[in-house]
Amino acid sequence: MFANDFTSSEMMAVAASRLLSDRAVCFVGIGLPSKAANLARLTHAPDVTLIYESGPIGAKPDTLPLSIGDGDLSLTADTVVPTHEIFRYWLQGGRIDVGFLGAAQIDRYANINTTVIGDYESPKVRLPGAGGAPEIAASAKEVLIVLKQSRAAFVEKLDFVTSVGHLDGGDARINAGLPGAGPTAVVTDIGILTPDPITRELQLSSLHSGRTLDEARDATEWDLKLADSIAETPPPTEREISALRDLERRTADRNR
Amino acid sequence: MRVGNIEDGRIMPLDEAVRRFVNDGDHLALEGFTHLIPFAAGHEIIRQGRKNLTLYRMTPDLIYDQMIGMGCAKKLVFSWGGNPGVGSLHRFRDAVERGWPHKIELEERSHADLANAYVAGASNLPFAVMRGYVASDLATHNPRIAFISCPFTGEKLAAVPAVRPDITIIHAQKADRRGNVLLKGILGVQKEAVLAAKRTIVTVEEIVDELSAPSNACILPHWVLSAVCPVRYGAWPSYAEGYYERSNRFYQAWDPISKDREAFTSWMEEFVLGTTGCDEFLQKLPEARDEVTA
Incomplete structure (x- = not known):
């Protein structure tokens, strides 16, 4: 049963959550990735293992954490390990199936910028920076990226390459010796972009219910390529939308 | 107040520890990954007017935003500088984008890098x-x-x-009367940051007779520490697992306070410079008073 009434932000969270498979081991970024990953856990993927960079492994938070190290993460985790262990043994050690990331800017090869808008030495906007993303993007077996689509975010050229996707395309990533396969999907509020199997350039492969090709093109600074066939992302189900809204209500109550 | 083992002398008030062990120009790490952030110690460093510090922290958080805005920092070594889940660190951005109150030098790394660098420091590797x-x-x-x-x-x-601070300061749940410290919950890089440093201060929620910890617990033996300072709520608005929760409300309230130079300055003057220590800070600040039970 599909929901009749949902926002584009809800569609984005639901579409992203569906890409996370049950029993996957997922390294979760804060914000949208954490929302989508926990929605997956509360719907179709009860056995997903969520790992947060502060140290919790197997976190099952009842509300969405505001920060990457909230108490609800450690209190519900299977174990909490020191932060260096997360990066050394679990990520670098090759234990992560999926890295789930957000971004401020992304390019056509799914390289991402979370560092600065403008020049590095005298930035127009100083963003928070790398955090765990460069090594997650390099070492997770695959990477999912979720962010709202706009011309300011989907840019021809990044102001700064913080974390690498498919570099300049083709076999560049393999040639650079990066351990993981890199981004396999970029989920936005308009649709889903996936890399072309040969060139690795992102192409629109699914449009969310009710969105148009023109909207997707207008929200992309580069000339957005289309997949051979473009699917329609099924709208959120009643179950998905109620799980998401319950989660957000519990989170708002906690932060009040 | 007799707070600990007088003969050993390692247990002392926080203001005395900062006076003795934190110098102008030091390379200083205040660690704690969301959890157990040593806010009270950072505030005391601001009160005592330390300058030209090279600040190390994976996630600068609100405490470094405050120290940067108050002009304590010459340089920042970091990997993620935001207000988690809320947005920007406005004082950090103002310093980087517009040089207020003065320019700061940045050494920007990734989380994996800094976590490894603390391990190298603790391991006496270059x-x-x-x-x-x-x-x-x-x-x-x-x-x-x-x-x-x-x-x-x-x-x-x-x-x-490697990161080798002159001084590392962390917050922990408790210490025994000799100054052995127990940490639990999200441990971040605190143990590594302590063992990488020349001098260390640990603030704790309480001093107890017995730590009664399991043998694999995270314990820092008293003989690797310079000072242990009892400071109840010393990590607020961050949190101490088993004692109090993170004040997500204050992290959200910080956004408008820090956005404006004047609002920031008057907040710091009233609540940090205008108070003598953590107890008075918590009693004076409305957001804290509501959440903190003495």
């Missing part, structure tokens, strides 16, 4: 080796990120300098 930074612009802009070849396989790996 650098750490890791897989990372391939094709990232961070390596272009930070000359202290290098690449080396594995002497056995020739594989290219990143090399990053």
